[in-house]
Structures are given as C-alpha cells and as structure tokens.
Amino acid sequence: MQVTVIDYGAGNLASVANALYLAGAEPEVAATPEQLAGAERIVLPGVGAAGHAIARLRAGGMAEALDDARKRGTPILGICLGLQLMAQRIEEYGSHEGLGWVPGRVGPIEDAVAVPCRVPHTGWSAVTPTERASVMIGTGNKDRFVYFCHSNCLTTDAAIVAATVDLGTPITAAIRHENLFAVQFHPEKSQQAGARLLQAFLEWTP
C-alpha cells in the first residue's frame, strides 16, 4: 500500500514513516509539490509550532498541492499539528490562517476547558470515539489509550468530531470530514492502538 508522508520540516518524519511501514504500507516521503501528483494516500504529520509550519507549507507550494489532492478525494491523515493546520485559524505565537479545510479554530487548551487542567497535555489518555470514528478507533480499552503531546486544541463543529479526550472538559481528539481524518494524538507513538488506526487509515474508503 503506497502512502505519501509530507516533509515540511516540522516533524518526526522517521517515526511516522517507520510506524506506517510496520502497519504494512510502503511510505514515500514527499518534500516537493510535484511528488504529490500520484499520491494514493497522504499523511500530514507534525511536531512543531503552527506559525513556522504553515509558512513552510505555503512557501514551497506544498499547501496548494495538498489542497489539490484533497479536492481530488485523496484520503489524508493529519497527525497532531497536521490536524491543527487543517483549521481555519490557529492561535499560537500569533494568529495564523490555517489551510481552512475544516471549520473551527485552534487555540490554547486553557481557553477550551471549563476547569483548569495540566497543560501541556502530555502522556497517555483514553479517547472516547463517536460514531464518526467508525472503524478508525476501537472501543476496547487497549485501543483507546493513545499518546498525546500538545498545548493547543481544535474547537470545531461537533458534527465532524470523531473522538474526544476528557481533560475534565472533553476536547477534540479526532475529526473526520469528507476524505480527511485527523487526530490530535500520535498514532506513530501509541503502540498497538496507533498501529490499529494506521492500518484502518490505509484501508479506509472515505
């Protein structure tokens, strides 16, 4: 199974490619827009701050190529920052215009929760999948514990939320919208729970 991982200088590319390989895929890394032309599936990873990331995506023409792939119906998996970049607006070290693929905005966890919680949200938490998660996230205890490492989260239309994570207040853990699936956590760092999700993405027909 061919899958293209986007290299835009913001991420743990090696970890993501390695986990996809273990999930049965043949990952290819794309650093230029031309390399996206024949992509069957795309993974948009990301560890980083949004401002630098979105600037790099736009500077190389990658943002446009990704948008073309999205419109063609190519399944795209966003991971962590990769989810956040899909939003309309991102508030982190300034205010940045996102890719605008999904409604909503990304802001500090502190602004999204009703009671104070530990921030950054770092560690293994259980997600609660909605019916939108479909086969992507299992409901067994082992499938629900995944690794998070983030300071910001997406506030969006409840209709596209595929899973939440409860920090006292539930916040967005995963979304599904058209041919996009995106997770706030790190499947590539979540052992069997993450491998299950990556395998499901590789077989997913939006």
Added chain:
Amino acid sequence: MAQPWEGEGDAPPLALTLPSLRAGSLPLPHVGEGQAAGFVKGLMPVHRIIPSLLLRGGRLVKGTAFAAHRDAGAPASTARAHNAQGADELIVLDIDAGREGRGPNLEAFAAIGNEIQIPMTAGGAIASVESARAVMAAGADKICVTSTALDRPELLTELAEHFGRQAVVLGIDITGEDGDARLHDHRNGTTARDGDWLAWMTEGVGRGAGEIRLMAVDREGSRRGFDLDLFAKARAVVNVPIILEGGAGTLDHLGQAMAAGADSLALGTMLVFSDNNLVKLKRVLAQAGHPMRP
C-alpha cells in the same frame, strides 16, 4: 447565532457543543488522583513509567550520583525490550556531549528510534534550533535541555517557537536535600544560579519549557527512594508535567511517589541492575490502584 469557534478571544468550551458525548462517555479509569498536590481539577493522563537511558561512547551506562558509570547494554536492544514491556516513554541523554564540546550522538538516537513506537525525549548539549531539528529528525519527539538552557535561557523560547512548548523539556539537576537543595551544573560539578532551582524552573517554564525533568542527583543509583519533598516544592509552582527521577529502588518507592502526586517517574538503575521489569512493575502498580495504561 455565532458558532463557538467564531469568537475573537473567548471561545466557549467545546463541552457546550458536545453534551451528548459527555453523557455517553465510556467509563474513564484515570480520573485524576494526586490532585491535592497540585492546583489542577481536570482529568489527567495515566501515570507514566519512563526508562532513563544514558549514552556514552555508543553504549548505555548507569551511574551513582552522576559518577561511577557502569556499562548497561546496547542502546537499540535495550530500547526494544523497554518498548515491548510497556514503557510509556523513553528519556535518552548523551551525557558526554556537553563536556566533550560536540553535538549529541544522532546515530544512537536513530538506532533507538527505529526500535520503538513510544515517544522518545532526547538530550545532550542541544544548544540551538538547528541541533534540535537534527535530533528530532533522528527520531526524538521531545528535546531535553539542561546546561545549554542555563548558558542561554533564550534557547527555551527559540525551541518553543519552532517545535511548540510541549516538545521542550527543561532538565533541573539538584544536589543536596531539604533546605539545602541546590541547582547543579553537571559539567563542572558546581552550583548554578546561586542554587535557586525553584526560581530557575519557574523562569524556564515562563520562557517556553513545557515539561520538567526533575533530577535528584545525590539519589541517582542509590535506590533509597524518590525525593518527594523536592517534587512537592516543584509541583506547587508550575503547572506543566513533571518527570521525577533519582533514587527509585523498590516498587514501594514508585507507589509512594505516585500517591504523592508524582505521576511521571523516570527509572534508571532500578531497571538495569535488578530483576525488576516493566511488565511486573506496571501490573503491580495497577493492582494497587494507580492508573496505568492497559
């Protein structure tokens, strides 16, 4: 009616848009405990057990109070075992990089990264965004800076602006105990910043550190238990996650630390030179009621 994400500054909590999810939530086994030790009311991730690996000359070593290092195995095979046994994360530090005036051992980080599907925090004389980027590319998920942040505190802000603050771990090395705990610089064995570790930790978080690795140097390798007084002092002044390290020797030490609110514990000697393994440790801690990953 305005949508919740359309507000300028004060987006209402997502909970307002998700009442059905809240009502239908599956039972959560990790309702935060140890909250009395902090000022947090929300739910917490489950507790973390984090093997701490020290790199020297391409091998792993373990020491006592930052000295008397003994060989502790090959990095890749050790990491593979920890991954298989359910470690929640790894810390990997190249302990000679600073003293030897070189960058960290990227090959060793990559060899470890290839073996694990859990997060890796890596450190060792990371003094710039470029160096951190190389470490991330080698497979690290978070960057740990200790002495390089003392040299140049702005580094914390630069790293946070590039990688997000959740990826920036500030190492705090402490010698002495009780009223005599002092901030320590391992490169020359001296006291740093007049010893005021609480002030430095608070400043570091303000500058961009998103996690603390709190190391009781005198306890390293001693197996006499964690310094819970140190932890309580740290927990009272910062809201970021704290990884406590130094002194783990028995299961009781782990349970006591968790009961005191130290939810993320780094283990070195305890895993290397004994018959403890992570599967057993985590099972016993879970049976004792500490929230662990299933």
